[in-house]
Amino acid sequence: MILKDANDKGAQKEVPLSKVRSNQIGIVISIAIAIVFDLPWVFAVLxxxxxxxxxxxxxxxxxVTLLEPLAKSIYGKKNTEAAELVKFxxxxxxxxxxxxxxxxSLQWTLAANIIAGLMGLAALAALLGYCIGCTIYFQYKKYKALRGQTKS
Incomplete structure (x- = not known):
């Protein structure tokens, strides 16, 4: 992770978008392989x-190591995303x-595939431009802010 502006004391940590996208590409590919070829151990590796x-x-x-060059060519080199959001x-x-x-572990393979599949779909949606996690994060922050105002 890098600082956007090291001289600014209030600088927010940023992560290059190519790193975020390369992870999402890896997630989509891994989950697709795990489900299509019935390889549940891939979930543990992921x-x-x-x-x-x-x-x-x-x-x-x-x-990131393997796919970042591809992600840089698709998404550019200069774009970043807030580290706090990436971690969320x-x-x-x-x-x-x-x-x-x-x-x-409970041998509920269908449920395991559905849950992992939802994660894969969320990663795919992010690659296509809509971040479901970002929406959840925004609503959470909005809720916290409103809750803080009512306590004052």
Whole structure:
């Protein structure tokens, strides 16, 4: 992650959009492969990749390493996304994958595929320009702000 302006004390941390998109491309491909070829272990690998990304940033993400050149060519090199929003979206994905793996441990394969499939659809929607996680984040922040106003 990089700072947008290191001289600005209130600078918000930003993540290059190419890193975000390369992770989303990897998620879509992985989930499609896992569901189409009935390879549930791919969910565990995807979960691990997302955990490493949450803990250590985009540099620990194999999708970023492999797919960022492709994402840069499609989405450009200069665009960024707020690190706080990226972390929120990663947390949602982590939650979906955890629920999916829990379903697999209970041998609820259909439920596991549906939950992971929803995550894949959300990643695909983001690649196409609509971020469901961003909408949820905005509504959450709006709720917190309104709730703070009523307490005053």
């Amino acid at each position: 979960w691990l990749i997302q955990v490493l990304t949450l803990l250590f940033g985009p540099g620990a993400n194999v999708f 979206n990663l947390s949602i994905g982590f939650t979906f994958l955890t629920l999916s793996m829990l379903c697999l």
